[in-house]
Amino acid sequence: MxxxxxxxxxxxxxxxxxxxxxxxxxxxxxxxxxxxxxxxxxxxxxxxxxxxxxxxxxxxxxxxxxxxxxxxxxxxxxxxLARTFQVPALFPELTVREHVVAARLRGRWALRFPPDAEGVEELLERCRLLERASRRAGELSHGDRRLLELAVALALEPxxxxxxxxxxxxxPAEVEGLLALLGDLRRExxxxxxxxxxxxxxxxxxxxxxxxxxxxxxxxxxxxxxxxxxxxxxxxxxxxxxxx
Ligand SMILES: Nc1ncnc2c1ncn2[C@@H]1O[C@H](COP(=O)(O)OP(=O)(O)OP(=O)(O)O)[C@@H](O)[C@H]1O
Ligand SMILES: [Mg+2]
Structure with a gap:
């Protein structure tokens, strides 16, 4: 083990x-x-x-x-080693997609303009955030902020x-969604x-x-x-x- x-x-x-x-x-x-x-x-x-x-x-x-x-x-x-916080730690002015791209590129963000990264759309879809990809984090519901934090953590491929x-x-519906997402993650x-x-x-x-x-x-x-x-x-x- x-x-x-x-x-x-x-x-x-x-x-x-x-x-x-x-x-x-x-x-x-x-x-x-x-x-x-x-x-x-x-x-x-x-x-x-x-x-x-x-x-x-x-x-x-x-x-x-x-x-x-x-x-x-x-x-x-x-x-x-990736993590999420008890109170979601996000940048209110950045969009959902920008958060995931930045996490995906880690420190290499500044090297690419416009920023792009592989696997971002799949990750947004997996985390049920694709329809809200252009929203700013500050405009999201609490449940979506939690999902975005998880997407950012997963973008690091921990x-x-x-x-x-x-x-x-x-x-309760959001908890069901979260459990389904985590169940998929566990299998994959x-x-x-x-x-x-x-x-x-x-x-x-x-x-x-x-x-x-x-x-x-x-x-x-x-x-x-x-x-x-x-x-x-x-x-x-x-x-x-x-x-x-
Ligand atoms: N930065 C800090 N400065 C002073 N005390 C702190 C600090 N962080 C935590 N504590 C204290 O340490 C103890 C443990 O706090 P911690 O946040 O780790 O608990 P927890 O198990 O996560 O609780 P909860 O279920 O409420 O989130 C608490 O008494 C808390 O007040
Ligand atoms: Mg705590």
Whole structure:
């Protein structure tokens, strides 16, 4: 089993508060892992440590066996580690197509004018954005902004994808669409490893081979989705906290 992404003993404190307090995590090639846990558990902070938006106070991060702990986010992205954000990070004035072209060309944008890149139309179609390709990102609905962020991440042709609450704020129909899109991706890119932070348990069960539960900056439990759902400790801190 080839490890696609790993964290070893990563820690991150903010003004003395340990948001991530010694986490070990490994994703195998082709594995889809859901990261769950109550608000403030440290899930986004862990994604930021993996994606390079933050540097850990201690511990190490590896991509395909290579240590990347001190690499900036852009270098990680070029090496095949892509992500989306809990709040979509887009340029409101750029069109949908321009976002995907820019991601496709990576740093080579300035070398081509007019900018063009292979595979852009297919990607827009795959992400259900073709009809809105000429719209500016700032004019899109929340659901379409989430799809565009995913299209930008996929344009990098990643081997590891980090998704922070991709279904948050989507309508039930949009969640269905997202699941179909991710299902296609899984079939067509069997070696892609995905770590998805998600509160919607239906989405977790649909997507994840394995679930990792964080609580107060640490890994509380990990296992198969059905086992995690039955775990009384997990129910107490997470599922129980969601109410009846
Ligand atoms: N930049 C920061 N400065 C100070 N504290 C922070 C910072 N980022 C996160 N924290 C704190 O670290 C803890 C973990 O936050 P994090 O965003 O990682 O949680 P989360 O599990 O993603 O929660 P949610 O489900 O609400 O998104 C929280 O208490 C948060 O307030
Ligand atoms: Mg978060």
């Amino acid at each position: 080839t490890t696609a992404l790993a964290a070893r003993g990563v820690r991150k404190a903010f003004a003395g508060f340990r948001a991530v307090d010694g986490v070990d995590l490994a994703l195998a090639e082709g594995e889809w892992v859901a990261l769950i846990g109550p608000n403030g558990a440290g899930k986004t902070t862990l994604l930021n440590l993996l994606g390079g938006q933050l540097r850990p106070d201690a511990g190490a991060v590896y991509l395909g066996g290579e240590e990347i702990t001190h690499w900036p986010a852009a270098r990680r992205a070029r090496a095949g 081997r590891v994808l980090l998704l922070d609450e991709p279904a948050a704020g989507l309508s 890119r069997p070696s892609l490893a995905v770590l998805v932070v998600e509160h919607d348990m239906d989405v977790v069960f649909e997507l994840a081979d394995r679930v990792v539960v964080m609580h107060r900056g640490r890994v509380l439990a990990e296992g198969l989705p059905a086992d995690i759902q039955r775990d009384p400790e997990v129910q107490a801190v997470y599922l129980g906290a969601r109410g009846p």
